[in-house]
Amino acid sequence: MTTAVAASRALPATRRVELRKPLPTWKVWLVRAFAVALFAIFWEAGANLADSLLIPTFSSTMVALWETTFVTGEIWGPLAISNLSFLLGYPIAVIVAVPLGLAMARWKRFDKAFSPIVAVSLALPIAPLIPVVLIAMGLGITPRIFIIFLFAWVFIATNVRAGVRAVDKPLIEMASSFGASERVIWWKILIPGATPAIMTGLRTGLGRAFAGMVIVELIMLPVGIGALMLDYRGFFQADLLYATTIAVVIEAVVLAMLMQRLERRLLKWK
Amino acid sequence: MISIKDVSHRYTAKGREETVALSNVNLEIEDNEFVTIIGPSGCGKTTLMRAVGGLVQPTEGEITIDGQRVTGPHQQAAVVFQNFALLPWASILDNVAFGLELQGMGKADRIAKAEQYIKRVGLSGFERKYPRELSGGMQQRVGLARALAVETPILLMDEPFGALDQQTRRYMQEELIQIWEGDRRTVIFVTHDMEEAVLLGDKVVLMSARPGKIEEVIDVDIARPRDPEAVERSEVFAEKKEYLWRRLREMYQVTA
Amino acid sequence: MTAVAPTRPKPVGVIGPSKGVSTFFETTSSWWGILALLLIWEIAGQVADLVWLPPVTEVIATLWQLFVDGVIQPHLGASLWSLFVGFSVSLVVGLIVGTLMGLSTTINSALDIFVNAMLFTPALIFAPILFAVFGLSDVTRISVVVLYAMFIIIINTAEGVRNVDDPLLDMAASFGASRWTAVRRIILPSAYPLIIAGLRLGAGRAVKGMINGEMFIALIGLGGLSASYGKSLQFPEVWAMALFIMIVAIIINQGVSIIERKLTAWYD
Ligand SMILES: Nc1ncnc2c1ncn2[C@@H]1O[C@H](COP(=O)(O)OP(=O)(O)O)[C@@H](O)[C@H]1O
Ligand SMILES: [Mg+2]
Numbered sequence: 001m002t003t004a005v006a007a008s009r010a011l012p013a014t015r016r017v018e019l020r021k022p023l024p025t026w027k028v029w030l031v032r033a034f035a036v037a038l039f040a041i042f043w044e045a046g047a048n049l050a051d052s053l054l055i056p057t058f059s060s061t062m063v064a065l066w067e068t069t070f071v072t073g074e075i076w077g078p079l080a081i082s083n084l085s086f087l088l089g090y091p092i093a094v095i096v097a098v099p100l101g102l103a104m105a106r107w108k109r110f111d112k113a114f115s116p117i118v119a120v121s122l123a124l125p126i127a128p129l130i131p132v133v134l135i136a137m138g139l140g141i142t143p144r145i146f147i148i149f150l151f152a153w154v155f156i157a158t159n160v161r162a163g164v165r166a167v168d169k170p171l172i173e174m175a176s177s178f179g180a181s182e183r184v185i186w187w188k189i190l191i192p193g194a195t196p197a198i199m200t201g202l203r204t205g206l207g208r209a210f211a212g213m214v215i216v217e218l219i220m221l222p223v224g225i226g227a228l229m230l231d232y233r234g235f236f237q238a239d240l241l242y243a244t245t246i247a248v249v250i251e252a253v254v255l256a257m258l259m260q261r262l263e264r265r266l267l268k269w270k
Numbered sequence: 271m272i273s274i275k276d277v278s279h280r281y282t283a284k285g286r287e288e289t290v291a292l293s294n295v296n297l298e299i300e301d302n303e304f305v306t307i308i309g310p311s312g313c314g315k316t317t318l319m320r321a322v323g324g325l326v327q328p329t330e331g332e333i334t335i336d337g338q339r340v341t342g343p344h345q346q347a348a349v350v351f352q353n354f355a356l357l358p359w360a361s362i363l364d365n366v367a368f369g370l371e372l373q374g375m376g377k378a379d380r381i382a383k384a385e386q387y388i389k390r391v392g393l394s395g396f397e398r399k400y401p402r403e404l405s406g407g408m409q410q411r412v413g414l415a416r417a418l419a420v421e422t423p424i425l426l427m428d429e430p431f432g433a434l435d436q437q438t439r440r441y442m443q444e445e446l447i448q449i450w451e452g453d454r455r456t457v458i459f460v461t462h463d464m465e466e467a468v469l470l471g472d473k474v475v476l477m478s479a480r481p482g483k484i485e486e487v488i489d490v491d492i493a494r495p496r497d498p499e500a501v502e503r504s505e506v507f508a509e510k511k512e513y514l515w516r517r518l519r520e521m522y523q524v525t526a
Numbered sequence: 527m528t529a530v531a532p533t534r535p536k537p538v539g540v541i542g543p544s545k546g547v548s549t550f551f552e553t554t555s556s557w558w559g560i561l562a563l564l565l566i567w568e569i570a571g572q573v574a575d576l577v578w579l580p581p582v583t584e585v586i587a588t589l590w591q592l593f594v595d596g597v598i599q600p601h602l603g604a605s606l607w608s609l610f611v612g613f614s615v616s617l618v619v620g621l622i623v624g625t626l627m628g629l630s631t632t633i634n635s636a637l638d639i640f641v642n643a644m645l646f647t648p649a650l651i652f653a654p655i656l657f658a659v660f661g662l663s664d665v666t667r668i669s670v671v672v673l674y675a676m677f678i679i680i681i682n683t684a685e686g687v688r689n690v691d692d693p694l695l696d697m698a699a700s701f702g703a704s705r706w707t708a709v710r711r712i713i714l715p716s717a718y719p720l721i722i723a724g725l726r727l728g729a730g731r732a733v734k735g736m737i738n739g740e741m742f743i744a745l746i747g748l749g750g751l752s753a754s755y756g757k758s759l760q761f762p763e764v765w766a767m768a769l770f771i772m773i774v775a776i777i778i779n780q781g782v783s784i785i786e787r788k789l790t791a792w793y794d
Contacts, residue, residue, distance in 0.1 A: 009337070009339065010338060010340075010341045011324070011335060011338040011345075011346060012344060013342025013343055013344045014342060014343045014344075014699055014704065015343075015705065016342070016343060016695060016698075017629075017709070017713070018695075019629065019687065019688055019690065019713075020631075022631065023631045023632065027635075028635040031636050032635055032636065032638075035635075035639075035640075036639075039640070052659075054658045113559075116559030116560050116563050117563065120560070120563060123772050123775060123776055124772050125734075125737055125775065127741050127749070128741065128752040128756065128771055130756065131578075131756030131757070131761075131764055132579075132764060132765070135761075207646060207648075211648035214651050215648065215650055215738055218650055218653060218654070219738065219741040219742050220753075229651075229654045230654060232654075233654045233657065236658075241654060242655060245654070245655055252646045252647040253643050253646055256642075320696075323700055324699075325696055325699060342699075343699040343700045343702065345702055347700070348700065349700040351693050351696065355694050355697040357711075357712070359715045359718070368701060369701040369702075372698075372701050372702045373702065416701075
């Protein structure tokens with residue numbers, strides 16, 4: 001027996017496409033940092049090239065963001081005014097829509113009674129009707145709360161309803177066969193089973209409520225952050241306008257992340 | 271000839287401890303041999319087969335086919351997958367012709383050839399159907415036809431009938447014997463079914479649980495062509511099956 | 527027995543009911559309910575005699591009049607044009623960027639924070655900037671549409687691409703597919719249902735962006751017309767516009783759903 005001396009040739013080979021090959025975490029963050037840096041550089045260079053009153057550089061925007069939050073604190077008052085209506089409108093929507101969705105899922109009659117309203121609310125554009133709400137409810141915070149409620153409730157209700165509906169029928173039958181009461185069925189089966197969909201509804205509703213807050217203030221009732229932005233635009237304070245926009249984006253992202261946290265905690269069993 | 275030399279493989283997944291799937295596997299498979307691989311689940315059968323197909327690059331050792339090293343997916347072997355791996359959006363004809371198309375064969379030629387193999391696996395008349403319209407057994411025939419059609423010297427089959435019900439599986443085994451005895455390619459056939467291993471194989475490779483090792487290579491001296499019914503009634507069959515069962519049971523007692 | 531036969535994947539980043547209800551017609555369990563609502567509206571409008579709640583008959587008559595006088599038509603045209611252009615841009619950019627993000631973990635890491643941030647953020651927040659830069663031109667309104675529609679298309683396309691069945695990639699490799707062939711023959715076809723779902727969601731958002739953007743500028747388009755009536759407190763016109771916008775949105779959604787069903791008929 002002789003050991004093969006000649007180095008064996010390799011068979012011609014193709015390469016398999018790998019889509020989910022995870023990058024190491026440090027690399028992910030490196031790439032992200034690089035992308036953000038690139039974005040900043042392009043912005044800076046583009047703004048310098050354009051040399052327009054309306055396009056601030058990245059650096060001046062960041063400075064403005066710093067100043068409006070920590071130096072002058074100009075942003076906090078308007079931000080608080082806006083968020084107050086949001087922080088009232090969204091919980092009201094949740095308190096109304098979750099029980100409504102649950103009831104619609106379980107009781108035919110409830111479903112029949114409310115489904116036309118749900119259908120219309122899903123389709124009806126709210127923004128054009130904002131003037132109606134303003135005249136009906138006056139100019140205080142109430143109409144803004146109500147509009148935010150209107151933006152959010154139907155998405156919460158439909159998701160909750162769909163979630164409960166989707167709970168496995170055999171599970172409910174199994175529980176009934178063991179003599180479970182309606183109460184037990186609710187707490188042990190329907191609500192846990194529907195939790196993912198309920199969370200989807202809450203998350204979607206949160207996004208809608210936040211959008212409602214922005215939309216009212218920008219298109220009909222300039223108060224809070226919307227009014228601030230329109231002022232900056234009017235006075236050609238582009239750096240502050242951009243900075244405020246970024247602040248709102250940051251708030252939206254923070255809200256989404258908080259919601260995701262909550263969702264993860266509640267859905268640990270999945 | 272396929273030659274597997276000192277092959278070991280470790281899977282390293284982020285955040286988990288590494289798994290030794292193969293350790294020091296040595297195996298030689300002659301041309302035109304039908305080899306079945308059996309062993310407890312998780313013992314590395316799939317990994318070994320994928321390594322031969324170039325779908326897994328072993329961390330150590332070398333696999334050669336006729337003296338050429340396997341470094342990635344190659345055209346010496348065609349694979350029949352456990353879950354069929356059919357394109358749901360393509361007709362049966364297009365599925366069977368897929369490999370031929372990738373080889374760059376012209377349209378008329380590949381259709382002719384695909385039709386020939388569709389007939390061979392008994393699916394004539396289903397060319398225009400889609401996979402979802404076919405039963406599991408029929409879907410696996412498509413997988414088989416696709417692999418046969420590229421006419422590679424080697425066929426790799428990973429529990430190809432594992433997802434089928436008992437009767438269908440039995441029926442497919444008979445057909446596979448017939449088809450194989452028709453053109454005798456080199457086959458590596460992974461299974462967890464002892465009867466299947468003995469019925470089909472010229473050799474049964476018995477692997478043991480982690481770390482994946484070859485315990486024994488058992489010759490199945492049953493003459494070809496094989497008549498499945500006769501084989502099953504034969505003494506050799508019962509004996510080999512019995513032996514496999516004893517060996518496998520020992521392994522379970524060790525691990526369980 | 528089913529094989530690789532994939533179940534229809536659920537779209538990601540869904541804003542709106544995720545299951546069950548997807549269109550107005552599917553939600554409406556009974557037309558009688560809708561009729562009853564209209565009746566209540568009519569009676570309330572007649573009896574209460576509130577300036578902000580004209581009876582439905584008056585609203586419909588107003589809408590009719592807006593058509594007869596030819597007030598709505600040019601605005602409808604302008605709206606649909608910006609919707610069309612905005613959606614087309616979202617489609618092209620969304621498909622390309624989404625595919626790249628799905629294929630490459632590096633590109634995905636580079637872009638995912640931007641895309642997700644834009645998906646969470648109410649896109650109208652960018653309207654003041656767009657208006658400052660592009661003024662009253664069509665570009666402003668079209669950009670709002672794009673900001674509303676594009677990111678959900680990107681996300682769904684990327685998810686669809688990533689969703690491809692692993693054994694199919696093994697299969698392609700073992701039969702000698704090049705990377706490009708695998709993308710064309712395996713990855714894109716299997717991403718297709720999610721891509722189409724993303725387009726449907728994108729279309730819905732595009733309509734919202736169209737109306738909201740126009741309302742912000744308050745000059746052109748259905749939203750613009752509606753905003754100007756709102757500012758001058760012409761409530762029958764406000765309701766008429768809301769009704770009309772709803773009808774347009776329903777028709778577009780319905781059309782898109784039908785196209786979606788046609789395009790994915792082979793899937794299940
Ligand atoms: N892609 C993978 N990543 C990590 N571990 C794997 C992977 N594939 C298989 N394994 C592990 O390797 C071992 C052998 O797997 P496999 O070859 O699939 O065994 P078998 O086909 O005999 O059931 C098992 O413990 C399995 O969990
Ligand atoms: Mg296996």
